[in-house]
Amino acid sequence: MLRRVDHVSLRVPSLRKAEELYRRLFDLEVAFREVETPEGWFTLPSGKGWEEATRSGARIGLSVLAREGLVLALEEKERVIPGERLQHIGLEGDGGELQRLEGLVWGLGGQVVTRRPDLLVFEDAYGVRWEVSSHHAQEPADRSSGARAGKWFRPRGDSSGR
Secondary structure: OEEEEEEEEEEEOOHHHHHHHHHHHHOOEEEEEEEEEOOEEEEOOOOOOHHHHHHOOOOEEEEEEEEOOEEEEEEEOOOOOHHHOEEEEEEEEOHHHHHHHHHHHHHHOOEEEEEEOOEEEEEOOOOOEEEEEOOOOOOHHHHOHHHHHOOEOOOOOOOOOO
């Protein structure tokens, strides 16, 4: 069973500008920010942001904004083609729904991109990417790579934990 739209993910050419625009437009708060490293995505600890990442030589590549039921994930991409701004739509479902969808995708002209026990990512016949997860998080910040895998980015000179 599908439970809800979990988030909408957009590609943007300037993450910092887009973050400010959507924060003001929809009255959103930053739930978390992530830095991509060769070892994967790491979440900045709460209270750490643009200045700390920049001082550390890191580039924030993902910002997740939220308020009540709206969660907007912004991913920076240098060149964004206007028709390709939508990165994906995230849905929350149970394991049975992931299995059901996986069985239908190929026959309906789609393609499975990623399959894990708790995640199915696929593109439908129209090229729309869907990310269906059985991971249920009460708070948007609990959806970050850091929260789920204990991968917290430590800005230079910062000895604090999360």
